[in-house]
Amino acid sequence: MTRTDSAESTGPLLTATRLRKTYGPTAALNGAEFTIDSGEIVAVMGPSGSGKSTLLHCLAGIITPEGGTVHYRGHELSAMSDAQRSKLRRGDFGFVFQFGQLVPELTCAENIALPLRLAGTNRKEAESCALEWMARLEVDDVRSKRPGQVSGGQGQRVAVARALAARPRVIFADEPTGALDSLNGERVMELLTTAARETNAAVVLVTHEARVAAYSDREVVVRDGQARDITSATAGIA
Numbered sequence: 001m002t003r004t005d006s007a008e009s010t011g012p013l014l015t016a017t018r019l020r021k022t023y024g025p026t027a028a029l030n031g032a033e034f035t036i037d038s039g040e041i042v043a044v045m046g047p048s049g050s051g052k053s054t055l056l057h058c059l060a061g062i063i064t065p066e067g068g069t070v071h072y073r074g075h076e077l078s079a080m081s082d083a084q085r086s087k088l089r090r091g092d093f094g095f096v097f098q099f100g101q102l103v104p105e106l107t108c109a110e111n112i113a114l115p116l117r118l119a120g121t122n123r124k125e126a127e128s129c130a131l132e133w134m135a136r137l138e139v140d141d142v143r144s145k146r147p148g149q150v151s152g153g154q155g156q157r158v159a160v161a162r163a164l165a166a167r168p169r170v171i172f173a174d175e176p177t178g179a180l181d182s183l184n185g186e187r188v189m190e191l192l193t194t195a196a197r198e199t200n201a202a203v204v205l206v207t208h209e210a211r212v213a214a215y216s217d218r219e220v221v222v223r224d225g226q227a228r229d230i231t232s233a234t235a236g237i238a
């Protein structure tokens, strides 16, 4: 297993403090703060270009911020080697993006089994786990098709199954329904959040759509590279 099992896991699951990231003259993140606990679903909202995806990429260790820190279960991501961060992404993190995350040469079932195989699961077990997740996401009928032969909604359910099959502790979803019509989008969100709750996975959900954010427990708004929790103002009302 490639998880970071360690004793120092008492605080929040994932915390970012004073993140700064620039692209030339553009400050994509300018002191952003973020925290998420196990099993929590947090929507990251905000205008286009405000820094949502950059925040997600920093939280997932895909990019390294120039300032600030990200701690995952007590481990600072920037203090890890590239190999340790890759291992973390394979073992503890799952990803769902808007487009193109499936390997076109593999069947849908093989796509779902791939992260398990990379994490060391034997072929038979990975295949049976892939089929189980395809049934849960209601796409077992496309198991032998390649991503180019399925609909957008089916492909996105396969992507969700792939993200969840390795039982990640955190799922990073960047506009997971952005390419879908509203009916398919809602079904994908229902299946994603139900499965995440069943497995106690945290979900960092970047979206600009209020109806997608409605599936979250808490909303954070990113504006000009700074993140603000907007749910705390209404905490206790629900």
Ligand SMILES: Nc1ncnc2c1ncn2[C@@H]1O[C@H](COP(=O)(O)OP(=O)(O)OP(=O)(O)O)[C@@H](O)[C@H]1O
Residues within 6 Å of the ligand: 023, 026, 027, 028, 046, 047, 048, 049, 050, 051, 052, 053, 054, 055, 208
């Ligand atoms: N690789 C890059 N090179 C240059 N500038 C970048 C790069 N990535 C992001 N930026 C800039 O950083 C800022 C934040 O971008 P980011 O993608 O995080 O915003 P976002 O809130 O996710 O936007 P959207 O909702 O449109 O996807 C924007 O001004 C963007 O143009």
